[in-house]
Amino acid sequence: MNDSTIAIRRSSEDNTTKDHSAPIHLTSSFQFDNSEEMRALFAGEEAGNVYSRYSNPSVDEFLNKLVSLENGEAGWAMASGMAAIFSTFAALLEEGDHVVSSNALFGSTHKLLTTIFPKWGIKSDLLLPTEMNQLDAFIKTNTKIVFIETPSNPGLQLIDLKRVAKVCHEKGVLFVVDNCFATPILQKPLNFGADVIIHSATKYIDGQGRTLGGAIISAQEIIDKVEAFARHSGPAMSPFNAWVLAKSIETLDVRLERHCNNALELARWLEQQDEVEWVKYPFLPSHPQYDLAQRQMKKGGGVICFELKGGKPLGLQFMDRLSLFSITANLGDTRSIVTHPASSTHSKLSPEEREGMGISEGLIRISVGLESVKDLTDDIRQALRK
Numbered sequence: 001m002n003d004s005t006i007a008i009r010r011s012s013e014d015n016t017t018k019d020h021s022a023p024i025h026l027t028s029s030f031q032f033d034n035s036e037e038m039r040a041l042f043a044g045e046e047a048g049n050v051y052s053r054y055s056n057p058s059v060d061e062f063l064n065k066l067v068s069l070e071n072g073e074a075g076w077a078m079a080s081g082m083a084a085i086f087s088t089f090a091a092l093l094e095e096g097d098h099v100v101s102s103n104a105l106f107g108s109t110h111k112l113l114t115t116i117f118p119k120w121g122i123k124s125d126l127l128l129p130t131e132m133n134q135l136d137a138f139i140k141t142n143t144k145i146v147f148i149e150t151p152s153n154p155g156l157q158l159i160d161l162k163r164v165a166k167v168c169h170e171k172g173v174l175f176v177v178d179n180c181f182a183t184p185i186l187q188k189p190l191n192f193g194a195d196v197i198i199h200s201a202t203k204y205i206d207g208q209g210r211t212l213g214g215a216i217i218s219a220q221e222i223i224d225k226v227e228a229f230a231r232h233s234g235p236a237m238s239p240f241n242a243w244v245l246a247k248s249i250e251t252l253d254v255r256l257e258r259h260c261n262n263a264l265e266l267a268r269w270l271e272q273q274d275e276v277e278w279v280k281y282p283f284l285p286s287h288p289q290y291d292l293a294q295r296q297m298k299k300g301g302g303v304i305c306f307e308l309k310g311g312k313p314l315g316l317q318f319m320d321r322l323s324l325f326s327i328t329a330n331l332g333d334t335r336s337i338v339t340h341p342a343s344s345t346h347s348k349l350s351p352e353e354r355e356g357m358g359i360s361e362g363l364i365r366i367s368v369g370l371e372s373v374k375d376l377t378d379d380i381r382q383a384l385r386k
């Protein structure tokens with residue numbers, strides 16, 4: 001089936017009351033018919049729901065859809081994207097293990113790898129994009145995971161999934177991809193040879209700026225390890241959030257089509273404005289990795305970055321003169337959002353670190369929403385004039 005059908009029709013099998021729209025199973029535990037059934041479920045001899053820290057039908061509804069869209073075998077839902085990233089490392093790594101990662105990472109992932117996991121004897125090397133091209137030289141005997149994001153936030157640098165997967169498989173290392181920016185609608189990393197997919201469902205999957213959520217998708221053998229960690233450490237997704245997110249997935253395909261079409265139109269328009277120094281968007285032919293974007297993504301995604309002539313001071317004035325765009329840290333919302341990463345989400349990094357991630361001091365990031373592009377360009381034009 002096609003993605004739009006999978007997203008809508010793939011459901012949890014636990015629907016005894018025949019609801020057409022999946023109900024919310026807001027319960028912390030599940031009843032047993034007798035003591036023998038309870039014993040058998042606890043012993044793992046019978047499958048079934050026991051307690052919502054382990055499993056829940058609303059959470060299954062969300063997870064089944066996402067696992068199918070990613071072409072995965074199994075998955076585990078988490079309270080947030082960061083819970084999914086933390087749990088992946090915690091479940092799959094031991095003291096003394098080593099991680100190789102691209103350096104263009106979500107801020108909290110950067111912090112996990114550089115300040116939290118080193119406390120437990122797990123070290124990481126964060127590579128520049130040029131170093132990613134010689135990945136095999138950075139893999140040591142104790143390297144267990146290669147972790148990447150593509151496209152990166154907010155620099156929109158791409159990484160060749162096929163090439164990295166090949167190196168990882170030759171070296172016997174797990175290849176983990178944070179697929180938050182693309183979603184399975186635009187890019188399915190398992191099809192290119194990745195081993196584990198991580199999602200922050202908070203962004204495009206919710207798509208309406210309401211709930212946090214996350215997920216890990218992989219082979220059953222890997223998810224068994226994640227489960228062994230997550231059952232006892234408690235990063236479970238709330239059934240209410242799972243219900244919201246499962247409904248959101250049903251419209252992911254149509255929403256992303258509009259996000260991407262709006263973003264491409266806006267990016268092309270920005271390129272023509274005299275006040276604009278440069279624009280970066282994966283599906284603009286001027287993007288240095290345009291060919292790779294065409295090979296591994298269906299469309300260019302909903303995020304654009306650009307810089308005005310006049311750099312940071314003019315960029316900040318411009319942001320404050322926009323009236324339709326929200327200034328907020330989220331992305332992937334119905335509402336268009338503008339941010340200045342160097343003074344907000346990426347302010348804890350040094351200017352050199354930012355430069356390595358493709359974040360110049362004047363870079364402005366736009367998460368293009370679902371409004372009419374004409375209204376967005378009108379607003380940008382009046383802000384540029386002012």
Ligand SMILES: *Cc1c(COP(=O)(O)O)cnc(C)c1O
Binds near residue numbers: 080081082201203
């Ligand atoms: C937002 C984000 C995360 C973290 O997700 P939360 O749901 O906020 O915990 C991880 N990776 C990427 C690329 C993100 O954009």
